[in-house]
Amino acid sequence: MEYDVLIRNVFATPDVIELLSGRTSWLSYGYDNWLSNRFFLPSPFDPVDTLGLLAQPATLARVPVHSTPNYAIYQVSNKGNATLDYYHLPDHRTLLYDRRTRFAYWEQPLALDSGNPLAVTAEQLKAICPEASLTNIQKHIGPLNTAMQKYQINTRLRQAHFLAQVAVESDHFRATREYATGKEYEGRADLGNTQPGDGVRFAGRGLIQITGRDVYVKYGRYLGRDLTQGNSMKLVEQEPWAADAAGYFWLIYKKGKDLNGRADRDNVESVTRAVNGGHNGLAARQRYTANAKKVFGLK
Template identity: 30%
Template sequence: MLLTAQQLKLIAPSLSVAKATELAELINLVAPNYGITNKNLFEEFLATILHESSEFSRKEENLNYTTPERIIKIWPSRFNYTGVGGKKNATAFVRNPKALANEVYNGRMGNKTGSNDGYDFRGGGFIQLTGRDMYNAYARYHGIAASEVADKTRKLDWWALDSACWVFVIEKKLLPLAERNDFITITKRINGGTIGLNDRMAYLARCRKFLV
């Protein structure tokens, strides 16, 4: 199927007409390369990326937290207000995204301890790639360097969309679930749970209404 700008604007009303036109053309160009070609697949995929990217407004993970309270809420096992008990003082990481990314992401997901990997391989794309291992896998798919891919997914819509297709189809293998309309399992595979499910379901309902 072909997605029109009018359909995308109805599903994602925050988009300008110009942006909806640009993105519809991009989706029609990229999605079929990954086998996303029929209505069922478009519905599940589009609903997922619209939620994950806040209607295509977010390509980069925001680690610029403005309060220690928020940092502690997100990572309660890693931070507190005092820096004792084996945890870090969250205040030191307020408005310090590089230090925060390195603290929470280094030593896992292929990121090296004592490096800037956590920050360099922070989330990027409309379904965010995170960690050196995932960026390496996606980079191998395209035959380019992971460091180059990471920068592109956070800055350029084509790469943000292509990487989202790759996550959905190649990394998470969600096409069979999409064919069966198993959106709950898709959400769990992407998110690790059902966070934001109401918002996701609202997008799915609009996709089913407006995609023909």
């Protein structure tokens, strides 16, 4: 069963992404409060979408149930739940809106080489982290670009800090699992490791490592998967989950640390404390951030 929903036509420009993140007021857009959990489709009357995230379809395969210059009614599926809305757009793609992160993304990602002007190339990432092999970079570059779109790492400065941290945390993109066995986490109630064998079972995985039963449970719920049974937790060692887990860690798991905000303030030491809990590898993180800013043309 599907039902109709009213969607306000607003472009996903950088300003609107700021609005979606909750840092700016909707007053200038005349936003209606009762639409607080709905995402927005571009209008043909609006200027070109500068991010390319929600480009207006050239030819509509089917039309909205009802439309005006300012509003359109499209179908939203009951496939959604308390945290996710699934919007079926007229070109037969599906847009997901995550109410927890207040961010929208495609169920099937757009082609990054044509639809995402903020996509980072393998060559750029190699220049940021020269110690990494191009072979390893190529394994991760696509999923990393998707994760950066999904988790609001949507400015060059945010990308510079995120990629520098990922480069160090993954040992220059060599590792998606920590080198230690995880035995040192056995019995760590603060990590949720309350069952025998949890230390090894829930060792750190991902390009930024998630560690401990608690975060595996939370990330699994976010994905709609159980990452605690059998060998399911090992998925996080593989792409696209290794990169996605890094984005999840950055935006959702460490939400209270406001890593995007720290990146916006361009403070490598502050970002490092939030990611690593200390200053391990700080010099390398500073160097890779500087490299990234140079690659991206930032001062």
